[in-house]
Amino acid sequence: MGTKQALWAAYWPAPAKLNLMLRIVGRRADGYHLLQTVFQFVELADKIRFHPDASGRVSLKHPLPGVAEADDLTVRAANLLKAATGCSEGVCIEVEKKLPMGGGLGGGSSDAATVLVALNVLWGLHLSTEKLMELGLSLGADVPIFAFGQAAWAEGVGEKIQAITVSEQWVVIIKPDCHVNTKEIFCAEGLTRDSKSIRISDFTAGQQQNDCLDVVCQRYPSVKDALVDLSEFSDAKLTGTGACVFAQFDSETNAISAYQSLKAKWQVYLTKSVNESPLFSMMKSGDFIS
Ligand SMILES: C[C@@](CO)(OP(=O)(O)O)[C@H](O)COP(=O)(O)OP(=O)(O)OC[C@H]1O[C@@H](n2ccc(N)nc2=O)[C@H](O)[C@@H]1O
């Protein structure tokens, strides 16, 4: 890893995730749904920089519109780390937001995980990945996968995680102009909640449905429109509870051509899927971007 100075000057990536499939296989006593899902990362990422604060306070350089500073997942993650370790350090967190909020790409959860992983290094806390994942789970169901950092098969509410290798491809993502409320989808009457549990080999053999798809398309017509438009180019899927939809391409030329055609009508992103989170790739390579 780089020198202390290089680490404090670095921009730490907080990548988006895709759910390559999502099955709802049951429900816990507290109402939370039991899932089977496959997570993979993409190179598209928020970027986070940390500035030491001798006062011991945790603050944000640029609060996000519509999110109170104390509710921001990055601030909550840093305060959680302090409470769990008794660390008296302070930090000002600077987030360069690239990921659309509330789009099913997990940006807030990823920001929180990057704060946990980065401050563990910057503050010299030496917490294990398992401990960071456990702390992350108390912030949100999607935080542990980002602290784990490898594409994974996940069960439970997303906390029982097993690394898998899936093919890395070019990806085109459309963010429809709507905000899907995750809670509303999980509360919907028509939601499939009794899918049969499958094995990883079933997923590999092609069982890759997203059980939220029908309910999301009924309630959010622009998600359905985006799926129809993207399907012209490749198999299109919903990530998580949406609103984003994505398609994978093994040819860069085909991905660029889809991106070019769609961008007149949609907010669209061209990126690559990766099995190792760019956060972990950066830490392993020691190639810190400042
Ligand atoms: C569905 C997934 C798949 O990756 O992603 P998103 O598309 O939302 O990002 C996640 O499990 C989302 O996890 P997370 O982002 O932490 O969910 P939250 O916003 O906390 O959930 C909002 C509400 O949805 C319901 N909920 C959420 C997750 C779950 N497994 N069962 C549920 O019933 C609960 O009522 C919860 O209060």
Ligand SMILES: Nc1ncnc2c1ncn2[C@@H]1O[C@H](COP(=O)(O)OP(=O)(O)O)[C@@H](O)[C@H]1O
């Ligand atoms: N640092 C953060 N970045 C994004 N959203 C945040 C953050 N902190 C709190 N939030 C809240 O979390 C919600 C979900 O954000 P996000 O993780 O981007 O979406 P999703 O879970 O659909 O992928 C946002 O609408 C916002 O209110």
